[in-house]
Amino acid sequence: MNISRKTLSAQELVFYRRVLAGNRLELTQVWFDVGVLEPYRTKETYKLFRSDTLGMLQGPRWRLDFGISKDETLVHLAMDALRDQLPESEWEHWLAHLHSPPVSQTYLISRLSSPGCLDDGEIRAWK
Secondary structure, eight states: OOOOOOOOOHHHHHHHHHHHHTTOGGGOEEEEEGGGGHHHHSOTTOEEEEOSSEEEEEOSSOEEEEEEOTTSSEEEEEHHHHHHHSOHHHHHHHHTTEEOOOOOHHHHHHHHSOSOOOOOSOOOOOO
16 A cells, blocks of 8 residues: 655754644644635624734634645634634534545544444454
8 A cells, every 4th residue: 555645844844843842732723625714704803814824714703823735725823823813603613624534434433432342344464
């Protein structure tokens, strides 16, 4: 199986080392399809600003800062910003645009449920 892998930049490596070593989970990034911003463009109560790689969404009583991917297809922000700066009433909209790499559904279920046995096939050596 040939899996292509993006090499992390020096900045990304330092960033993720700090997340792990310092238990800085508030730095953990989540990504969203840029379409998440569409509804805010047409409503007068919201303001949307950007530079080349940074963005800001101003709501009636809140503000959310985010990064913009190089190809402008994704925006990203820290998990704690999503939790603390975005009103809970907006969460479902953002989660509907969440961008995630392929994951093991069984692993996620195991993390969400109490410890137990999950039948996921025969245990074998990974060759």
